[in-house]
Amino acid sequence: MKKDLSLKDVKLKNGDSKPETLGEILRSQKVSRRSFMKFCATTASMMALPPAMIPVIANALENARRPSVIWLSFQECTGCTESLTRAHSPTLESLIFESISLDYHHTLQAASGAAAEAAREAAMEENFGNYLLVVDGSIPLDNPGYSTIAGISNLDMLIESAKGAAAIIAVGTCATYGGIPHANPNPTGAVSVKDIIKDKPIINVPGCPPIPVVITGVLAHYLTFGSIPELDHIGRPKAFYGQSIHDRCYRRPFYDKGQFAETFDDEGAKKGWCLFKLGCRGPTTYNACATTKWNNGTSFPIESGHPCLGCSEPDFWDGGGFYKALSMPTDDISKTAVYAAAGAAAAGAAIGALNRGKKNTSNKIHIKTTIDDLRK
C-alpha cells in the first residue's frame, strides 16, 4: 500500500460535502481490509481494551465520521505536541490523527496570523456543537497579557472556543492541573482548563508529556464510541490512569521484599532493586508508563534506573524534592501497619492512598521512610 496516507487529499465525491466515514476514507486510500484489521487490533491494544473488542472497534471505526478538532496551545513548552508528532508508530497513529480534521493548531499549521484565526473561527462556526477542543498549556489569570495569541488572551480564546465544543481534551499536566507554570509561586496565576470551563465534558490526559499513544488512544476512543471514556476522580481515562505505576512496576517484587537502592550507584541500583527510597513516586502516580512504555516501547524511567517523578499527578512539581522518599504521614502509620499485616501489596496500595489523600500534609511534616517503616 502507498506510504503517504494523507487523508486530506481525499476528494469528496460528486460535490458531496457530507463528511465521509473512516471506512470510506480508508477504502479510497486503497487500505486493505486486512490492513484495517491490523489497525483495529493495534488500536484495541492502544486503548487498553481486551482483544475481544477488536470486531466492535472495526465496526465502529468503519462507520466513524471525521470530527473537526481545534487544538489550542497556551502556557506550554510544546512538549505535548512533540510527544504526539514523534509517536512511535507513524503509520497507524497518523491514521488516527488523520482521521480527524485538524482545523487549527498554531504550531503545526502553515497559516499564521489573521488567516490562522479565520480558520479557527470558520471551523467553530461550521461544526458548532460537534467539534473536539484539544488544549495544551495552562491559562494565566493574573494578567491576560502574559500569554496571548493574535492579540487574544488565552482566557478569552478558551472561553470562546469551548462554547461550541462537544468535549474538551486537556493534554499535558499544564492543561490538566496547571503544571509547571502553576508551580509555587505561580507567577502568572496559571490555572487548568477545568478551573475555567465548567459546562463541558473534559477529559484530562496528564503527563509531562503524556504518552503519545494515550493521546491517540483517547482520540481513538472518541472516534470509535462517539463518547468520552470512563474517567477517574480527577478526570483521567481509567483505561490508562486506572492503576499506579507502583502496582504495574516490574520492580515491585523488590519493594515487597524490602530490597531498595539507597544510592544511584550502589549494589541495589545495579541489581535493579526498588527505587522507592530514591524518591520514586510510583505509589502515588497513576499512568500507563509501566506497560505502554516509551521510545518504541523500549522502556520507562524506572526501567532506565530513575525514579518516577509523578508527572501525571497534580502539583508534582511542588512535591518536596524528586529524590526524597515519599512521606509517611505520621498520624496514619497505625493504619498502614494494619494494611501491612494484610500483605505487602496492600501496604503499597495503602501508602499510595494515604499519600494521595494527604500529600500536602505529609510534605509539611516530611519524615523519610526507612526500611523499618516498611516492615511495620
Added chain:
Amino acid sequence: MSTSPFNIHTGNELTWNVRPILFEVRHALEALLENGQTSIIDLRSIPLAPGEEETILNTLGQGEVHARLNALGPSEIYETRYAGVWLVTHYNEDEAVVSRFIEITELPDILKSQQEDMSNALTELTQTLGTQDT
C-alpha cells in the same frame, strides 16, 4: 542470568507473570480443543520485566508456519512449537513493534483473505481481463 544494557540483572522471573501467562495459554489451548473457543492475549497489557517477554517467546518457540504480511507496515506471524498457539507481531514502517499478541486458534484471522478484499479483487481481476480482451 542475562544483563540488560542498563546493567540491571534480569533472567530470573521478576514479576511472576511469565508462568501465569504460559498457563493461560495452556488453558486457552485446552478450550480450543474442547469447544473451539479461540483466545487472544495482548502481551502489551501485562507488566513484564526486561527479558521476560523473551522468556515467554523462547518457551513457546517456533513451529512449522512462518508468514510475513505487508499491511500498514510489516507483520510477522508464526505458529509456535505448540500447534494452535500463534504469535502475531505488528510492526510500523520503521520496524518498531506496535502490538504483539499470542493467539490461540487454528489460524489467525488476519492471515485469511478478507471478504471486502476478495470482493475488490474480483472487480479488479474482471477489469484486467476485460482490458486484455480489447
